[in-house]
Amino acid sequence: MPLDASFVGRTWPAETYEVSLEKIREFATAVGADDPVHHDREAARAAGHPDVVAPTTFPVVFTWPATKRVVDDPALGLDFSRVVHRDQAVELHRPLHAGDVVTTVVAVDDVRELAGNDVVTFRCDVTDADGAAVLTTTATLVGRAGDDA
Amino acid sequence: MSALADAARGDALEPRTATITRADLVRYAGASGDLNPIHWNERVAADVGLPGVIAHGMFTMALAARYVADLAGDPTAVVAFSTRFTRPVVVPDDDTGATVEFGGKVTDVADDGTRTVSVTATHDGRGVLGKAVATVRLG
Numbered sequence: 001m002p003l004d005a006s007f008v009g010r011t012w013p014a015e016t017y018e019v020s021l022e023k024i025r026e027f028a029t030a031v032g033a034d035d036p037v038h039h040d041r042e043a044a045r046a047a048g049h050p051d052v053v054a055p056t057t058f059p060v061v062f063t064w065p066a067t068k069r070v071v072d073d074p075a076l077g078l079d080f081s082r083v084v085h086r087d088q089a090v091e092l093h094r095p096l097h098a099g100d101v102v103t104t105v106v107a108v109d110d111v112r113e114l115a116g117n118d119v120v121t122f123r124c125d126v127t128d129a130d131g132a133a134v135l136t137t138t139a140t141l142v143g144r145a146g147d148d149a
Numbered sequence: 150m151s152a153l154a155d156a157a158r159g160d161a162l163e164p165r166t167a168t169i170t171r172a173d174l175v176r177y178a179g180a181s182g183d184l185n186p187i188h189w190n191e192r193v194a195a196d197v198g199l200p201g202v203i204a205h206g207m208f209t210m211a212l213a214a215r216y217v218a219d220l221a222g223d224p225t226a227v228v229a230f231s232t233r234f235t236r237p238v239v240v241p242d243d244d245t246g247a248t249v250e251f252g253g254k255v256t257d258v259a260d261d262g263t264r265t266v267s268v269t270a271t272h273d274g275r276g277v278l279g280k281a282v283a284t285v286r287l288g
Contacts, residue, residue: 057210
């Protein structure tokens with residue numbers, strides 16, 4: 001099934017996520033990031049941060065569920081069971097830390113067909129409670145052609 | 150001075166090997182919320198044509214970002230990271246796990262000291278990350 005190209009340029013309503021000390025600790029432990037600034041509030045403050053700091057790829061914790069909502073929209077026409085994650089980028093405009101209440105707006109940047117496969121690029125723009133930009137992520141997913149393609 | 154602060158354009162960075170076990174994947178699945186069964190269930194992985202349970206691409210990317218941050222000597226120095234997931238890392242159901250070798254090369258040093266690092270990640274002698282680039286801001 002061809003993808004719905006009218007998704008390009010659309011954005012989806014913001015989702016709010018509150019970054020917590022324990023979630024940062026849990027994620028940092030899972031990726032082996034053992035520096036105290038990810039685990040210990042006092043160490044983070046001593047290093048000049050308001051609270052523990054998230055590792056670089058932590059934002060996937062909230063950008064992926066926000067993106068998945070769009071991926072799962074049957075109108076887009078992407079079969080998630082055949083999806084492969086092809087590219088990922090994250091750009092931090094400032095360190096993300098515990099206590100941040102962030103909102104994620106998902107946009108579809110590109111939809112195309114490549115060698116029979118569906119290729120979709122999603123962008124997440126993340127802002128803080130003051131509306132200031134915190135980070136941007138982009139993810140390109142490929143829906144591999146099925147037997148009926 | 151950290152290894153990366155001392156590095157000039159064109160310098161190769163000291164490589165590092167990381168090991169990924171099934172337990173690591175389960176822990177990462179829980180921490181990240183990515184519960185896709187291809188990262189922990191052999192049966193589902195085989196059903197979709199994979200040679201076995203594979204690591205989350207985002208897990209390999211997280212390890213690559215940490216590798217660069219460690220070289221920078223500052224856990225908050227990696228302000229951007231982009232990559233392509235070119236091959237899966239198959240993680241066997243044993244106590245040894247899979248091995249991923251990380252390497253890097255400084256490709257640019259900006260006037261403000263920001264380093265651009267080209268990162269490599271190989272598993273079984275083949276690259277698993279493509280066009281991986283880290284932007285490193287040293288304090």
